[in-house]
Amino acid sequence: MNQNEYSLAELGWKDSFRDQLSADEQANSLPARVIKTHKGHLVVSTGKNEHLLQIAETGVGSLNEQPTVGDWLLLDGESLVPLRLLTRTSLLQRMSPGQEVKLQPIAANIDTLLIVSSCNTEFNLNRLERYICLAFDAGIEFVMVLTKADLADDPEEFKTKARQLHETMPIMLVDAKDKDSVDCLQKWFSKGESLVLLGSSGVGKTTLLNTINETEKNKTAAIRLADDKGRHTTTTRSLHVMPSGALLIDVPGIRELQLHDCEAGVYSAxxxxxxxxxxxxxxxxxxxxxxxxxxxxxxxxxxxxxxxxxxxxxxxxxxxxxxxxxxxxxxxxxxxxxxxxxxxxxxxx
Ligand SMILES: Nc1nc2c(ncn2[C@@H]2O[C@H](COP(=O)(O)OP(=O)(O)O)[C@@H](O)[C@H]2O)c(=O)[nH]1
Ligand SMILES: [Mg+2]
Ligand SMILES: [Zn+2]
CATH class of the missing domain: 1.10.40.50 (Probable gtpase engc; domain 3)
Structure with missing residues (x-):
């Protein structure tokens, strides 16, 4: 299990969460952040320990909303039963892919969305606009990260195209495998800030995560679970503590990002x-x-x-x-x- 202990602040706990707790809750409950979600279960961390919670059809325990990675739960101090989900500062969600009419939360309590695309045929303006709508709707910052710049004949061409999507958004051309190249992202990786990587499968999200983690290898403190065997897998969503103290969430490649209740985001984008x-x-x-x-x-x-x-x-x-x-x-x-x-x-x- 997790070899590192963290304070709540190191897991991204902020005043806006603490302010939601009653005096009784401050004394008798334990805040815990969802650091991993998988079919059927999720893992929360209190900073000192990690706990596995089963997800029933109706959610976790008596919670009436489905928690997702990045969420803060309040656990009973003794039984560790989840008591409630703390109000989110932001939520990224989509329609569940497939036939069923269902919402799927992607990540919660995020400060910055890293929209990841590659300098090759994967690059698609219509698709990227979906992510921008999502970020605007959630009221969070967004940065466009264009990977595989090292493989493109003219990476600037992709940057110019992406510029049509928004006049001032930061657009970063990187080789996700190269430490010096991804250093340009550090300004969004402040201590306690939560970021999420979203993009199609194969664009280099996990590579980015690993390279940023390598940057200061000795200080690296990724949250790892026993079943990960130290590898970052993306069959699940997972939150990782970066060397800078930022929290980075890796999400499996998104094939279809269907928007829901995102009108304000579309208008802004x-x-x-x-x-x-x-x-x-x-x-x-x-x-x-x-x-x-x-x-x-x-x-x-x-x-x-x-x-x-x-x-x-x-x-x-x-x-x-x-x-x-x-x-x-x-x-x-x-x-x-x-x-x-x-x-x-x-x-x-
Ligand atoms: N040359 C080069 N290869 C990259 C870059 N980013 C990712 N890759 C490669 O692309 C493949 C898919 O990357 P991965 O991180 O698994 O993509 P993910 O599905 O978005 O997590 C891997 O073989 C990476 O080594 C990059 O910027 N440059
Ligand atoms: Mg991946
Ligand atoms: Zn008209």
Whole structure:
């Protein structure tokens, strides 16, 4: 198990979490951070010890919300039974891939999202825009990390393309295997800050994690579990303490990032288009052939990019549709729940 002991602050504990505790809870409960999630169970760390908690269909114990990596739980000081989930400072979530209408939390209490993509055919503007929407919606900082710069003929070309997505976001070209190359990311790795790596499979997320961990090898203090045999595997989500004291979460490659309840994020990520829509003559303008459409005019005058417009409309309708599907499911569940006289609130899904 874990050979290192940490203080709560070293695990990312902040005043905003402590302020949520009553005097009784301060005396009799134990805060613990979710450092690993896997099908069927999750692992929490109190800094001194790690505990394995089973996830039932309804969540963990009596918690009515599904905890995810990065979450803070309050455990009973004696029995270690989870009592409640502390209110999150941020949450990244998506629709579960597959047929079932279900939400999937990705990571919680994150300060910075590292959007990882590669300087090769994996690079896709439409897909990257999804991550930007997610970061805006969660109200967190984001940095674009373009790996495999060492393998590209012209890595700057990828940086120029990515620049179209946001005027001022930091865009870093790196060789994820090279320590000097990834040093440029250190400014986001302050002590106690939580970061998450998101991107498709194979883009170099785990490589980045390992290289950053190598930077000051002797001070390295990754949280490792017995079943990991010291390797960082990404079949699960896991939180690692970096040499700088930052906490880095590695998530298995995301194939499909379907947005849910992310309208505000879409508006912010596409602000140049969202702002124009307010100038359309009709409030319900579909921007196809209505008179007085500000979007159509801007397109004709080459002031907006057709690709971005299409993706904006697609993401907006996707997030609205998914939100509708989820609320219908909740309604169905609560009416069937009433019939069965079940009083307990349940996690969706
Ligand atoms: N040359 C080079 N190879 C890289 C880079 N980043 C990742 N790789 C390689 O790409 C493969 C996939 O990397 P991995 O970290 O497992 O990707 P993940 O699925 O995002 O975690 C591995 O063989 C890495 O060595 C990079 O920046 N340059
Ligand atoms: Mg990986
Ligand atoms: Zn319009």
């Amino acid at each position: 596409f602000s140049e288009i969202a702002e124009l829509t307010e100038e359309c003559k009709f409030t319900d303008c579909s921007h196809t052939n209505e008179p007085g459409c500000a979007i159509k005019k801007a397109l004709d005058e080459d002031r907006i990019d057709i690709r971005r417009l299409k993706n904006y409309l697609k993401l907006l309708s996707e997030t609205q549709q998914n939100k509708e599907n989820i609320s219908e499911k909740i309604k169905r569940k609560s009416s069937s729940g009433k019939k069965k006289k079940q009083a307990k609130s349940k996690w969706i899904g």
